[in-house]
């Protein structure tokens with residue numbers, strides 16, 4: 410009797426899952442196939458081929474995949490190498506509260522690259538991958554000028570407070586905020602353009618907006634204070650660095666693959682103005698695949714001309730953690746981070762650190778997001794870079810380090826057992 414066990418059957422999207430097959434014939438070749446359909450109806454699939462051991466078992470903690478979307482021992486390989494059936498589509502959970510992603514794991518005899526409806530699986534089971542833990546509440550924020558979504562863990566708190574910023578596509582993404590809230594932080598996923606009644610484009614970064622958001626979050630009765638953390642990706646990382654530099658409310662910043670000077674949009678805060686380095690859109694490169702590499706569109710941090718636009722990170726009160734992917738095809742994020750760290754050191758600020766990951770691309774997210782190396786932004790297929798396995802390892806490692814960093818500088822989260 411063939412048995413397929415996938416445990417736990419319901420978990421947070423960043424948690425590991427353990428897959429074991431038993432009851433096979435010794436040396437039998439089998440296919441493990443994963444599939445999920447996202448909220449837009451796009452199907453994602455991954456498969457790997459395994460050989461049963463002498464006991465007729467395949468334990469993904471020990472057995473190497475012989476081929477498929479990955480090879481070798483990789484317990485989470487089926488989840489981390491999911492690929493869309495529609496080109497250049499990014500897997501992203503939009504409705505974090507209402508439902509999990511359902512991932513169907515099927516076991517087939519022999520190797521099946523593309524199982525059809527004629528192929529009957531030996532076993533199938535479905536796992537739930539949640540982006541929010543039980544008891545975490547979501548509040549839509551439309552207060553003063555501030556627009557976003559606030560995630561509050563269960564219990565009396567107080568909890569450390571964190572502002573979460575996404576990048577240059579605008580809008581509001583909540584999946585990282587809801588996952589972080591599931592670890593015991595109060596997290597404000599903060600929109601800053603192209604959302605609700607905010608401006609459609611980002612022409613200037615006005616820090617008064619982020620100051621208003623920080624004051625609002627600090628006033629929340631479940632936020633511990635006296636200061637906040639901020640986490641940002643891409644354009645959100647640039648802004649995270651800017652607000653950590655100029656807002657006394659920000660005590661710790663995590664900047665993932667962002668510029669460290671004002672790029673494209675200038676900064677304003679009262680009388681303070683930092684001019685933007687202009688974009689050079691004529692430097693985009695269109696690849697053999699028809700995709701767009703924007704690496705050279707942004708200013709070069711090593712260029713003398715970028716100095717006037719550099720964020721004076723030495724003024725930041727709190728520590729800064731830079732997380733960079735060395736295969737980032739969107740931005741020279743490692744050079745930017747190194748330039749900022751060198752600048753900080755020059756002025757005697759020594760609490761900026763760099764976590765640099767070989768083979769990781771631009772979109773470093775919590776574990777559970779499969780690599781997306783190309784996706785559509787502003788109707789163009791943009792390259793983000795990354796190698797599937799190295800990128801996944803970077804996500805796993807950096808996500809733990811980010812939580813440790815916030816815990817160290819903001820105090821313990823509410824309930825680390827959640």
Ligand SMILES: *[C@@H]1O[C@H](CO)[C@@H](O)[C@H](O)[C@H]1NC(C)=O
Pocket residue numbers: 725726727728757758759760818
């Ligand atoms: C970080 O460095 C700055 C500048 O040296 C210093 O004022 C601040 O106290 C440091 N913060 C922490 C948390 O170590």
